[in-house]
Amino acid sequence: MGCCYSSENETQEQRNERKPLIPHPDPVSKPPNGTDWITTSVPSAKTDEQALLTSILTKTAQNIIDVSAADSVMMEQHEYMDKARQYSTKLAVLSNSLPQRKALALPSLTSQPHQVLASDLVPYSDVQQISKIAAYAYSAISQIKVDAKEELVVQFAIP
Protein backbone atom coordinates (compact mmCIF):
# COMPACT_ATOMS: atom_id res chain seq x y z
CA MET A 1 0.00 0.00 0.00
CA GLY A 2 1.38 3.37 -0.87
CA CYS A 3 0.77 6.81 0.51
CA CYS A 4 -0.82 9.70 -1.36
CA TYR A 5 2.43 10.68 -2.97
CA SER A 6 3.58 7.16 -3.61
CA SER A 7 5.66 7.18 -6.73
CA GLU A 8 5.63 3.47 -7.38
CA ASN A 9 3.23 3.67 -10.27
CA GLU A 10 4.21 7.10 -11.48
CA THR A 11 4.37 7.49 -15.22
CA GLN A 12 6.92 9.55 -17.03
CA GLU A 13 4.25 12.17 -17.66
CA GLN A 14 3.40 12.45 -13.99
CA ARG A 15 7.02 12.82 -13.07
CA ASN A 16 7.39 15.51 -15.68
CA GLU A 17 4.45 17.44 -14.19
CA ARG A 18 6.14 17.75 -10.85
CA LYS A 19 9.56 18.64 -12.16
CA PRO A 20 10.46 21.92 -10.45
CA LEU A 21 11.43 24.86 -12.62
CA ILE A 22 14.52 25.41 -10.51
CA PRO A 23 15.86 22.01 -9.57
CA HIS A 24 16.96 21.50 -6.02
CA PRO A 25 20.68 20.82 -6.21
CA ASP A 26 21.66 17.44 -4.97
CA PRO A 27 24.41 18.17 -2.48
CA VAL A 28 26.26 14.97 -3.24
CA SER A 29 26.11 14.54 -6.99
CA LYS A 30 25.90 18.15 -8.08
CA PRO A 31 27.58 20.68 -5.82
CA PRO A 32 26.69 24.31 -6.59
CA ASN A 33 29.03 26.01 -9.01
CA GLY A 34 31.05 22.86 -9.37
CA THR A 35 32.89 23.21 -6.09
CA ASP A 36 34.02 19.91 -4.75
CA TRP A 37 32.83 18.91 -1.37
CA ILE A 38 35.40 18.22 1.23
CA THR A 39 33.57 15.01 2.04
CA THR A 40 35.21 13.28 -0.91
CA SER A 41 38.72 13.99 0.27
CA VAL A 42 38.27 13.59 3.99
CA PRO A 43 40.38 10.78 5.40
CA SER A 44 38.52 7.86 6.88
CA ALA A 45 39.52 8.79 10.40
CA LYS A 46 37.54 12.00 10.69
CA THR A 47 38.10 14.26 13.58
CA ASP A 48 35.07 15.55 15.43
CA GLU A 49 35.69 19.01 14.09
CA GLN A 50 35.74 17.83 10.51
CA ALA A 51 32.58 15.84 11.03
CA LEU A 52 30.91 18.93 12.45
CA LEU A 53 32.08 21.07 9.56
CA THR A 54 30.87 18.50 7.10
CA SER A 55 27.46 18.38 8.70
CA ILE A 56 27.24 22.18 8.60
CA LEU A 57 28.20 22.12 4.95
CA THR A 58 25.65 19.45 4.13
CA LYS A 59 22.94 21.31 6.00
CA THR A 60 23.75 24.55 4.18
CA ALA A 61 23.73 22.79 0.84
CA GLN A 62 20.30 21.37 1.62
CA ASN A 63 18.94 24.77 2.51
CA ILE A 64 20.05 26.70 -0.52
CA ILE A 65 18.76 26.72 -4.04
CA ASP A 66 21.57 27.44 -6.42
CA VAL A 67 20.09 30.05 -8.73
CA SER A 68 23.19 30.31 -10.88
CA ALA A 69 23.12 26.62 -11.65
CA ALA A 70 19.53 26.92 -12.82
CA ASP A 71 20.58 28.76 -15.97
CA SER A 72 21.43 25.53 -17.69
CA VAL A 73 17.88 24.20 -17.39
CA MET A 74 16.06 27.29 -18.69
CA MET A 75 12.92 26.30 -20.55
CA GLU A 76 12.24 27.26 -24.09
CA GLN A 77 9.14 29.26 -24.95
CA HIS A 78 7.45 26.25 -26.51
CA GLU A 79 8.19 24.16 -23.45
CA TYR A 80 6.31 26.68 -21.33
CA MET A 81 3.41 26.53 -23.75
CA ASP A 82 3.46 22.72 -23.69
CA LYS A 83 3.46 22.68 -19.91
CA ALA A 84 0.63 25.23 -19.76
CA ARG A 85 -1.42 23.15 -22.19
CA GLN A 86 -0.66 19.98 -20.28
CA TYR A 87 -1.79 21.54 -17.00
CA SER A 88 -5.01 22.98 -18.40
CA THR A 89 -5.92 19.66 -19.99
CA LYS A 90 -5.31 17.94 -16.69
CA LEU A 91 -7.39 20.53 -14.83
CA ALA A 92 -10.24 20.21 -17.32
CA VAL A 93 -10.29 16.43 -16.86
CA LEU A 94 -10.22 16.77 -13.07
CA SER A 95 -12.93 19.42 -12.91
CA ASN A 96 -15.24 17.24 -15.03
CA SER A 97 -14.97 14.45 -12.52
CA LEU A 98 -15.82 16.75 -9.59
CA PRO A 99 -19.44 16.77 -8.42
CA GLN A 100 -21.35 19.81 -9.58
CA ARG A 101 -20.86 22.32 -6.81
CA LYS A 102 -23.52 24.87 -7.59
CA ALA A 103 -25.38 26.66 -4.84
CA LEU A 104 -25.02 24.66 -1.66
CA ALA A 105 -28.17 23.56 0.08
CA LEU A 106 -29.34 26.05 2.64
CA PRO A 107 -28.47 25.06 6.20
CA SER A 108 -31.19 24.95 8.80
CA LEU A 109 -30.51 27.64 11.37
CA THR A 110 -33.57 27.04 13.51
CA SER A 111 -36.77 25.02 13.73
CA GLN A 112 -38.71 27.98 15.11
CA PRO A 113 -38.16 30.82 12.63
CA HIS A 114 -40.96 33.02 13.91
CA GLN A 115 -39.68 32.90 17.47
CA VAL A 116 -36.11 33.63 16.38
CA LEU A 117 -37.19 36.58 14.24
CA ALA A 118 -39.46 38.03 16.91
CA SER A 119 -36.88 37.99 19.69
CA ASP A 120 -35.25 41.24 20.81
CA LEU A 121 -32.91 43.04 18.46
CA VAL A 122 -29.18 42.94 19.14
CA PRO A 123 -28.42 45.61 21.79
CA TYR A 124 -26.77 48.75 20.49
CA SER A 125 -23.77 48.29 22.80
CA ASP A 126 -23.08 44.83 21.33
CA VAL A 127 -23.21 46.17 17.79
CA GLN A 128 -20.91 49.02 18.75
CA GLN A 129 -18.44 46.60 20.35
CA ILE A 130 -18.41 44.35 17.29
CA SER A 131 -17.93 47.36 15.01
CA LYS A 132 -14.99 48.45 17.10
CA ILE A 133 -13.40 45.00 17.09
CA ALA A 134 -13.91 44.73 13.33
CA ALA A 135 -12.29 48.15 12.86
CA TYR A 136 -9.32 47.09 14.98
CA ALA A 137 -8.98 43.84 13.05
CA TYR A 138 -9.17 45.70 9.74
CA SER A 139 -6.54 48.15 10.90
CA ALA A 140 -4.28 45.33 12.11
CA ILE A 141 -4.61 43.40 8.87
CA SER A 142 -3.89 46.46 6.77
CA GLN A 143 -0.63 46.93 8.64
CA ILE A 144 0.70 43.45 7.89
CA LYS A 145 3.66 43.76 5.57
CA VAL A 146 6.71 41.82 4.53
CA ASP A 147 9.77 42.96 6.41
CA ALA A 148 12.67 41.94 4.20
CA LYS A 149 15.61 41.49 6.51
CA GLU A 150 18.07 39.66 4.32
CA GLU A 151 18.80 39.12 0.67
CA LEU A 152 16.87 36.35 -1.03
CA VAL A 153 19.79 35.60 -3.30
CA VAL A 154 23.27 35.75 -1.80
CA GLN A 155 26.66 35.35 -3.37
CA PHE A 156 28.80 32.69 -1.80
CA ALA A 157 32.40 33.86 -1.70
CA ILE A 158 34.12 30.82 -3.11
CA PRO A 159 37.85 31.28 -3.36
Place this chain on the structure above:
Amino acid sequence: MTAALTAGLDRIPDQLGYLVISEDGVLASAGELENDEVTAGVMMQMVRTASRFRLSGVAEPPFKRMSVILEDFVYTVTVSGQKVFVVKRQNNQQEPISV
Protein backbone atom coordinates in the same frame (compact mmCIF):
# COMPACT_ATOMS: atom_id res chain seq x y z
CA MET B 1 -49.47 26.44 2.82
CA THR B 2 -48.52 30.11 2.53
CA ALA B 3 -50.71 30.99 5.48
CA ALA B 4 -48.86 28.48 7.65
CA LEU B 5 -45.55 30.00 6.63
CA THR B 6 -46.45 33.58 7.31
CA ALA B 7 -48.73 33.14 10.32
CA GLY B 8 -47.12 35.03 13.15
CA LEU B 9 -44.71 37.02 10.99
CA ASP B 10 -47.06 40.02 10.98
CA ARG B 11 -47.33 39.87 14.75
CA ILE B 12 -43.60 40.40 15.21
CA PRO B 13 -42.99 43.65 17.17
CA ASP B 14 -42.18 46.70 15.00
CA GLN B 15 -42.28 44.70 11.78
CA LEU B 16 -42.50 46.75 8.60
CA GLY B 17 -42.70 43.88 6.16
CA TYR B 18 -41.50 40.36 5.50
CA LEU B 19 -40.34 37.93 2.84
CA VAL B 20 -40.36 34.13 2.71
CA ILE B 21 -37.94 32.91 0.05
CA SER B 22 -37.11 29.46 -1.29
CA GLU B 23 -34.42 28.38 -3.75
CA ASP B 24 -36.89 29.07 -6.55
CA GLY B 25 -37.92 32.55 -5.51
CA VAL B 26 -40.25 34.52 -3.28
CA LEU B 27 -43.00 32.39 -1.69
CA ALA B 28 -44.68 35.12 0.33
CA SER B 29 -44.19 38.82 0.97
CA ALA B 30 -45.94 41.68 2.73
CA GLY B 31 -45.64 45.29 3.86
CA GLU B 32 -42.61 47.27 2.71
CA LEU B 33 -41.07 44.09 1.30
CA GLU B 34 -44.06 43.16 -0.82
CA ASN B 35 -42.79 41.69 -4.11
CA ASP B 36 -39.33 43.03 -3.35
CA GLU B 37 -37.34 40.61 -5.48
CA VAL B 38 -34.19 42.71 -5.25
CA THR B 39 -34.03 42.63 -1.45
CA ALA B 40 -34.92 38.93 -1.57
CA GLY B 41 -31.94 38.24 -3.84
CA VAL B 42 -29.54 40.25 -1.70
CA MET B 43 -30.69 38.65 1.55
CA MET B 44 -30.45 35.19 0.01
CA GLN B 45 -26.85 35.86 -1.01
CA MET B 46 -25.95 37.36 2.35
CA VAL B 47 -27.34 34.47 4.37
CA ARG B 48 -25.65 31.96 2.06
CA THR B 49 -22.33 33.72 2.57
CA ALA B 50 -22.80 34.00 6.32
CA SER B 51 -23.77 30.34 6.70
CA ARG B 52 -20.49 29.27 5.12
CA PHE B 53 -18.65 30.42 8.23
CA ARG B 54 -17.99 27.54 10.58
CA LEU B 55 -16.30 27.39 13.93
CA SER B 56 -13.65 24.70 13.98
CA GLY B 57 -15.06 21.29 14.82
CA VAL B 58 -18.68 22.42 14.53
CA ALA B 59 -20.72 21.19 11.58
CA GLU B 60 -23.58 23.65 11.89
CA PRO B 61 -23.42 27.42 11.29
CA PRO B 62 -22.79 29.11 14.65
CA PHE B 63 -25.81 31.40 14.53
CA LYS B 64 -29.59 31.33 14.45
CA ARG B 65 -30.32 34.74 13.05
CA MET B 66 -28.54 37.25 10.86
CA SER B 67 -29.22 40.94 11.53
CA VAL B 68 -28.54 43.60 8.92
CA ILE B 69 -28.58 46.76 10.98
CA LEU B 70 -29.23 50.12 9.39
CA GLU B 71 -29.96 53.42 11.05
CA ASP B 72 -33.75 53.32 10.89
CA PHE B 73 -34.50 49.64 10.44
CA VAL B 74 -33.11 46.14 10.78
CA TYR B 75 -33.47 43.13 8.53
CA THR B 76 -33.62 39.98 10.64
CA VAL B 77 -33.00 36.83 8.64
CA THR B 78 -33.14 33.14 9.48
CA VAL B 79 -33.35 29.84 7.61
CA SER B 80 -35.71 27.00 8.45
CA GLY B 81 -36.86 24.07 6.35
CA GLN B 82 -34.97 25.22 3.22
CA LYS B 83 -36.75 28.57 3.38
CA VAL B 84 -35.27 31.97 4.16
CA PHE B 85 -37.39 34.24 6.36
CA VAL B 86 -36.68 37.96 6.25
CA VAL B 87 -38.45 40.44 8.52
CA LYS B 88 -37.85 44.16 8.27
CA ARG B 89 -38.17 45.69 11.72
CA GLN B 90 -38.02 49.25 12.95
CA ASN B 91 -34.76 50.13 14.71
CA ASN B 92 -35.80 52.01 17.82
CA GLN B 93 -32.35 52.20 19.31
CA GLN B 94 -31.53 55.87 19.71
CA GLU B 95 -27.85 56.24 18.98
CA PRO B 96 -26.67 55.92 15.40
CA ILE B 97 -24.04 53.33 14.62
CA SER B 98 -20.86 54.85 13.33
CA VAL B 99 -18.64 52.48 11.39
